[in-house]
Amino acid sequence: MNWEKMVTKLLNTVIGIFYIFLWTPLIIVIVFSFSTHKYGSKWEGFTTKWYGKLIANEAVQDALIRSLIIAVITMIAATIIGTITAYGLYKFQFKGKPFLRTSILLPLVFPSVITGAALLVFFTRILHIPLGYPSIIIAHIVFCSPLAVFIILGRMQRMDWTLEEASMDLGATRFKTFKRVTLPVLLPGIMASAMLIFPWSFDDFVITYFVAGVGSTTLPIYVYSQLRFGTSPILNTIATLFVVVTIIGFFASHFFQKLDIRK
Amino acid sequence: MTNLPNEPDQSDVVNTNNETNKIFPFEIPLFIGPMTIIIAVFVFAPLLIILGISFIKSGIYGDLIFTFTLDNYKAALGSKYGPVFYRSILMAAQTNIICILIGYPIAYNIARFGGKWKNMLLFLIIIPSWSSYLIRLYALKTLIGRKGLLNTFLINMDIISQPLEILYTQTAVMIGLIYAWLPFMVLPIYASIEGLDQSLLEASADLGSRPFKRFLRVTLPLTKGGLLAGSILCFIPTVGEWLVPQIFGGSKVMMAGSLVAQKFMGVGNMPQGASLAIMLATTLILILYLAIKFGGKDAMEKMI
Numbered sequence: 062m063n064w065e066k067m068v069t070k071l072l073n074t075v076i077g078i079f080y081i082f083l084w085t086p087l088i089i090v091i092v093f094s095f096s097t098h099k100y101g102s103k104w105e106g107f108t109t110k111w112y113g114k115l116i117a118n119e120a121v122q123d124a125l126i127r128s129l130i131i132a133v134i135t136m137i138a139a140t141i142i143g144t145i146t147a148y149g150l151y152k153f154q155f156k157g158k159p160f161l162r163t164s165i166l167l168p169l170v171f172p173s174v175i176t177g178a179a180l181l182v183f184f185t186r187i188l189h190i191p192l193g194y195p196s197i198i199i200a201h202i203v204f205c206s207p208l209a210v211f212i213i214l215g216r217m218q219r220m221d222w223t224l225e226e227a228s229m230d231l232g233a234t235r236f237k238t239f240k241r242v243t244l245p246v247l248l249p250g251i252m253a254s255a256m257l258i259f260p261w262s263f264d265d266f267v268i269t270y271f272v273a274g275v276g277s278t279t280l281p282i283y284v285y286s287q288l289r290f291g292t293s294p295i296l297n298t299i300a301t302l303f304v305v306v307t308i309i310g311f312f313a314s315h316f317f318q319k320l321d322i323r324k
Numbered sequence: 325m326t327n328l329p330n331e332p333d334q335s336d337v338v339n340t341n342n343e344t345n346k347i348f349p350f351e352i353p354l355f356i357g358p359m360t361i362i363i364a365v366f367v368f369a370p371l372l373i374i375l376g377i378s379f380i381k382s383g384i385y386g387d388l389i390f391t392f393t394l395d396n397y398k399a400a401l402g403s404k405y406g407p408v409f410y411r412s413i414l415m416a417a418q419t420n421i422i423c424i425l426i427g428y429p430i431a432y433n434i435a436r437f438g439g440k441w442k443n444m445l446l447f448l449i450i451i452p453s454w455s456s457y458l459i460r461l462y463a464l465k466t467l468i469g470r471k472g473l474l475n476t477f478l479i480n481m482d483i484i485s486q487p488l489e490i491l492y493t494q495t496a497v498m499i500g501l502i503y504a505w506l507p508f509m510v511l512p513i514y515a516s517i518e519g520l521d522q523s524l525l526e527a528s529a530d531l532g533s534r535p536f537k538r539f540l541r542v543t544l545p546l547t548k549g550g551l552l553a554g555s556i557l558c559f560i561p562t563v564g565e566w567l568v569p570q571i572f573g574g575s576k577v578m579m580a581g582s583l584v585a586q587k588f589m590g591v592g593n594m595p596q597g598a599s600l601a602i603m604l605a606t607t608l609i610l611i612l613y614l615a616i617k618f619g620g621k622d623a624m625e626k627m628i
Binding site: 075090171 | 594601
């Protein structure tokens with residue numbers, strides 16, 4: 062009994078350290094974004110002036126708008142593709158299905174450097190797609206749709222499918238049933254997935270960096286370009302913005318999931 | 325182990341549905357077509373192009389000379405790039421083992437003793453894992469840098485007199501890797517422990533096994549899927565890491581991903597980069613294949 066208690070205590074300590082390790086850097090950056098200190102690496106006094114400077118900074122404005130446009134388009138496209146693919150994978154049995162499932166996993170687990178480099182060569186040497194919005198959006202759809210597939214597949218496994226069967230028994234075609242019955246029932250799950258895709262695209266750096274070309278600075282690329290100058294108050298405010306976007310996305314996703322359960 | 329009940333297979337569900345609802349041949353491509361095209365055109369085709377480029381020569385100014393050569397692979401395996409490659413795999417393996425050693429007890433404790441705090445504790449892991457990777461690394465750098473809070477704190481406490489030079493060492497890169505990938509180890513393991521059938525543990529206890537043995541003989545084998553899934557999510561991206569060595573290693577510590585990035589950026593040497601990328605990709609696909617083969621479907625489903 063005593064031995065078990067000791068192990069539990071040890072485990073709890075490890076958990077405590079883990080959470081401190083995970084959160085301290087983020088909390089420090091958020092706190093320092095409100096510090097008056099010139100280099101943003103010390104607490105001196107409370108101020109919100111850096112946020113004013115952030116909004117007034119034209120390079121940041123430009124990068125932020127670009128990142129938002131890309132994330133919105135990616136979110137919509139990846140969610141649509143993810144939904145129909147998940148439905149196809151869940152409902153149908155076809156040749157090469159295990160292969161397709163594993164292949165969809167590739168863009169998710171592959172090192173971003175390989176995906177980025179391969180896409181860069183493909184865009185510039187083969188397809189001659191201009192680097193900038195088109196190349197970034199295609200790349201984002203490539204690594205975001207697989208994520209949508211797996212999130213929505215997870216929802217489908219918990220869904221009540223009798224409604225769909227009823228609709229088809231009553232003579233509606235599968236396509237009509239999908240549009241009129243399945244989709245509305247799945248909608249909260251789909252929205253929940255979209256809310257997770259948005260930060261996933263908004264946050265991406267490595268792949269975007271490869272395919273962005275010159276002049277298409279997204280917000281993460283801007284952050285990277287400023288990194289070599291070390292810690293700065295502006296970077297702290299941008300970092301805070303990123304964490305806030307993720308938390309909002311996550312809460313929105315959670316909200317839609319709750320909606321799903323209530324139905 | 326084979327006698328234990330498994331979760332119902334997904335293919336069973338599909339089969340029963342197929343019996344009641346007719347499928348027309350044109351319907352399947354309608355649903356899976358777009359994704360198939362994306363995977364074929366934007367995942368496999370670019371990899372094939374890279375494979376092709378890896379066998380040709382590079383000019384002095386980074387242009388491509390279309391003659392067949394194996395030199396890129398010789399260089400990739402030779403003394404110039406080989407050591408970086410092996411070190412990346414070694415570092416990724418170390419990261420993975422450390423992540424398992426820290427991650428498993430954490431996932432276990434949250435799943436078993438989390439109680440009403442469970443969701444909150446999980447939420448606190450998911451938020452950082454979902455936040456921008458670059459931002460998290462920036463935040464960590466702020467903390468462990470020369471003038472960072474860690475050094476300031478330790479000096480003020482009189483524990484050290486000189487600031488610790490953590491940045492730009494292999495240790496810094498390891499800390500960065502663990503910081504970046506640990507959440508992705510905890511979550512799948514948590515899922516597998518959460519899905520554990522409690523009656524099996526009770527049965528084992530009734531039959532007189534001690535807690536430690538119970539863990540080793542029942543819990544651990546049954547959560548193998550989660551462990552494998554976590555390892556896939558952690559190990560594969562780590563081997564090809566570029567950003568972490570870039571930020572925490574400077575030019576001193578390089579990993580396989582750094583080499584690939586270096587060869588593709590600027591003037592670079594595209595065929596050399598391509599051969600490195602292909603070697604990296606082949607290694608990782610092999611590992612992924614083995615993991616899925618031995619972990620089975622369980623690992624796949626625990627992953628997302």
